[in-house]
Amino acid sequence: MSLKDKLSELRQRGLADIKKSSDLKDVNQVRVQLLGKKGPITEVLRGMRDLDAEERPKVGAFANEIRDDLTNALAERKAELEEAVLNAQLAKETIDVTLPGTPVAKGEPHVIQQIVDQIEDLFLGMGYQVLSGPEVEEDKYNFEMMNLPKNHPARDMQDTFYITKEILMRTQTSPMQARTLEKHDFSQGPLKMISPGVVYRRDTDDPTHSHQFHQVEGLVIDKHVTMADLKGTLQVLAHELFGDKFDVRLRPSYFPFTEPSVEADITCFNCGGKGCKVCKNTGWIEVLGAGMVHPNVLKMAGVDPDVYGGFAFGVGPDRFAMLKYGVDDIRNFYLNDVRFLTQFTKKG
């Protein structure tokens, strides 16, 4: 058998051994056997001394080629086996990804807070300040400066928790408007404010009444503020809170602190305006009161109604939340059942 044939046979046998090797230890053994110092290739190369000078380089080159082939085959096999080992390992590590995630302690903002924040952010973006006044107010700011003198019949409309004759739980957040109007320096710019907060009425708690609830009142006073501006502002508010599809309409109403006074309805979200039980078949739902600030209110706060004027509005986040989420009992907001509180998680 020629040296060349021996080498060819060696290659064939070597490749077969490599292929047969079933783990990394096997591969290593085969490598030592084939390519080691005492291995057959080394032996064959040793026999080259007996060849012609002409043959020697050819056989040498052939031997090197075979050694490279075997080396590559070994590396390939090794990689193959390593991958298999890793895959087996990973397969063993497989878990049920459908098992629930480990719970994380996470609290939610109160649904009323979410609505108040949303309203605040909207108006901050339009250049309003946010001002919250005292919850225990003077009759003067809560009523008198709102154009509700002591014997005004409209005082019957809101039953009040009095502490003394002159001190009361505020029934609206508008006293903060009076307090701010009194102090505002119009040479520094217009007054644009909202006042969010808790208010109190002398009511018996039931599904639709609560002695404590929330209000956000808004006020804009400048030289040229129009009722059209009021309408536009309320539209922006409705779109922010309920969505662009919602329309706003104004109706005449009566509040002592505004003239003209209006009530604003928005498209019924239950029926989209077609008429249903929720909207008493009108297609509209009353959501807020508003109007152009009464000259008396301005006068009492020391603002000249012949120069300045503007609008005011008041919305009830409790009512919004009830309408928006179909909450059927206002007391839910103040009893703090965690199964209620944790329902309002969608912030996106």
Next chain:
Amino acid sequence: MKISYNWIKEYLDLNVKPADLAEKIERTSVEVDDVTTPSDGLKKIVVGHVLSLEAHPDSDHLHICQVDVGEDEPLQIVCGAPNVAAGQNVIVALPGSRIADNVKIKKSKMRGVPSAGMICALQEIGFSEDVVPKDYVDGIYVLPADATPGDDVYDYLGMNDSLIDLDVTPNRGDMLSLFGTLHDLAAIYDQPVTLDKPEVKEAGADIADQLAVHVDDQLSPQYRMRLVKNVKLAPSPMWLQIRLWNAGLRPINNVVDITNYIMLKYGQPLHAFDYDKFAGNDVYVRTAKTGEKLTTLDENDHDLDESDIVIADEKAPIALAGVMGGLSTSIQDGTTTVAIEAAVFEHDHIRKTAQRHNLHTDASQRFERGINQTGVQEALDAAAQMMNELADGEVQKGSVVGSSNIPEPAVIELTLTHVNTVLGTDLSMDQVTHILESLGFKVAVHDDTLTVTVAVRRNDIHIPADLLEEIARIYGYDQLPATLPTGRMTMGTLTDKQRLMRATRHSLEGLGLNQAISYALTTEEKAQMFMMQASETTHLAWPMTVDHAVLRMNLVSGLLDDIAYNSARKVKDVALYEQGRVFYREDGVDRPSEEEHIAGAITGTLMPESWNQPAKAVDFYQMKGIVAAYLKDMAVNGDITYVPNTDMPEMHPGRTADILIHGHRIGFLGQIHPLVAKKFKIAATYVFELNLQAIIDMPKQENQYDVISRYPAITRDIAMLVDNDITNEQVVALIERRGGAFLQSVKLFDVYDGVKVPKGKKSLAYTLTYQDKHETLVDDAVTQAFEKVSKRLEDDLGAQIR
């Protein structure tokens, strides 16, 4: 006020459906509660003529009636009404009919006798009990003799009319009448309206010879009376009864019904007295004297005082002016001479009297809001005329007038520019003038200026802004453009306080607590629990219940109420926080000061049991971790320390700490006392409450960059035995003070006081980390520092290093 669609149509040529009319009113005038047609939902209810009746053999009150319902054969109907009689025309619900409340009537048997339908009372076809004439309240209703059997009953009873229920705002007293409403509708539909004028046929003697009135015109700016003799009391004609019951008033007799009818039509409350019951011929309008009493028509007794206005004869009060008449001079069987009163009473008095005597009547409601002061005589004349026509009365000559102060109309100037500037519109002078004139106002135009003379009936209009509302609403709010305020720019930013309050909420939510909003009004006892400073309580003068009578001076008790509410509903794991105000009051000061607080409460576990981890019940250290993390978020500048507080009565004496920042107490933290938990019926609960205002006011750390050392840190662990009363804080403070220049941090990693340590001792173990920012630390330097601090611990705290 329920206003009749048919009645309106007698005056205005409206080509609109009742629902559309109501919508228009709502969009332009006042709110509409609803629109109803009484016959809606009823079916197959007809006139029946009772041909005969016989007693039911098996009953002592049922009758078997043969009723002609306009068909070939009469129907046999068993009827239990006590007043059913042969010859009556009655309301019959035929077999297959539907009566009130959607009840279906079928053929049936009553105690064995077949009955084909039902003879109905008015209540059974939807009438409210309060409007059914007294004679028919306890039985069936008897229709007029000329009703045709078989006809639907609805037209006979006015049930096909539509009734628009107006919710009139306090300023629009004028809308509490047909005529007032017509004036508004005339403007809305831009249509002239002609209102009928009364023509009184007078006879008999001059009233002045028979009656004199003496009036304090401060109490009653107008007081007028007419006298009608020889009236014949009888039920009113059907058309009049229908007007009344459709407006929600019960027909009584022709005289009383006429006064109510005039009130509905003109808005002028009237009162009819039985003249023959007066003591003397003089009537006085005056304030009551303390001690005087009056029994009103509704048979209630009232103690009067000087703030009540009364009508009195020579002897005693005979009516509570503008509110309700007295029983002694009321119209009753046998009355033949009627004194009709039409007046204006001062509204404040009426309001207070109605309130004090809890008598809110149709009359008082109108006087409180103000009535049409130019129409008082007209309403009086119309009533007299009707008493002549419907009760055969002889109207005596003339009226007696005790006072006749009719206010001058308001005259208001405004400019067209002002109108358009405020409304944001572009109206022409013609448009504005036309709107105002359609409301019945007089307008004079000079250049840009309108001088408007307002109709007296509109007592709500005094200033230009009032006219703007009239213009805007009649023009239509839908036609207003929608714009946003222009003008000088303003910045809208939250204040530092508002930002910190938002950050507080976000921080605590991130730490696992849900935001609660509890009641600020609570019981006297709860208001005073968990007090952080001395304060007087603040009580409501007239609370609705004791549960909400006093202003809270802590937030924790409200959170415990919330936990109790959850617990009662089997919700065991509750983690809440609340941001809100507490109310502290100094003795002698009426108004409390308000302080922002933040509080939290956890019961059960914050981290519920899961398939891969057990539940961990909340404990002191978890709550402390939350408070510490929150305070770190707020970046308050200053050392935060926790000092045991054994003295808070509502707190566990061994598990409560005061929280101090820079030595100032800003709150507390710990487990509520088991007895308090028991009182609230809740499980072990951990709470904290902090003075948020104090945190807001404290200086804050600024974020700044601190170079992260490139050189390795070296750690050493130290374990020691110390006496039980040595605190972690003492050990850490000493290590920090004596740990050397390179000590970076001290971290507790083990506490043990079990069986392996001697009694009275505990084992504490800490990891000390050393690092130099500028070079690699040498082991020797660390060893030296470590040995030094170990020695200090032995010497100063008696620690045994292990």
